[in-house]
Amino acid sequence: MTASSSPDRRLPRWLPWLAGLCAAGVIAATFWATKPSRTPAQARVESVAVAAFVPAPGADAATVAFANGLAPQVRDLLARTPGLEVPADAALAEKRVEGAVERAGERWRVRVRIVDGQGREVRSRTREWPAARESELAFALARDVTAALQLPPPKVEHVVR
DSSP: OOOOOOOOOOOOOTTTHHHHHHHHHHHHHHHHHHHHOOOOHSSOOOEEEEEEOOOOTTTOHHHHHHHHHHHHHHHHHTTSSSSSSSOOSSGGEEEEEEEEEEETTEEEEEEEEEEESSEEEEEEEEEEEGGGGGGHHHHHHHHHHHHHHHHHOOOOOOOOO
C-alpha cells in the first residue's frame, strides 16, 4: 500500500464566501427587526404657519379684537400637535392657515383656508359657532386644520365646555 486510503479533505474555495454572506444576512435581518417602526404621521412632519385672522369689513371693535386673538390661539394649539411644526417665520412653512371672522347675530362665522406654498387653496371650511361658546372655537378650528392635514388633534390638558 503506497498511498493512504483517506480522501483529500480540502474545503471548496467558495465556502468562506458563503459563510460571510450568511453572516451579513443575519446582521442585516437583526438590524431590520430591531429598527423602531414609525407611523405615517411620525414619518413626515408637516409645517404650517398661521396668518392673522382678518375681521369682516366694517366690523365693530369686539369683532376686531376677537379676530386678532383667534390666530395666536390656533397657532398655540397647532404647535401642540404631533407631526406638525409651526415655525415663527411663515416663509419656512409648507402651508399657511388664513382666516376671516365676522359676527352674525349671536354667532361667529369663521372661514379658514389652508394654502400651499404656491398660494393654491388646499382646503377651506366655514364654521358657524355660538358666541356664547367662543372660548371653544380656537380648539375646533385647530382640530379642523389637523384633520385636513391627516394628523392627530392637538394635545391639550383641558378644554372649557
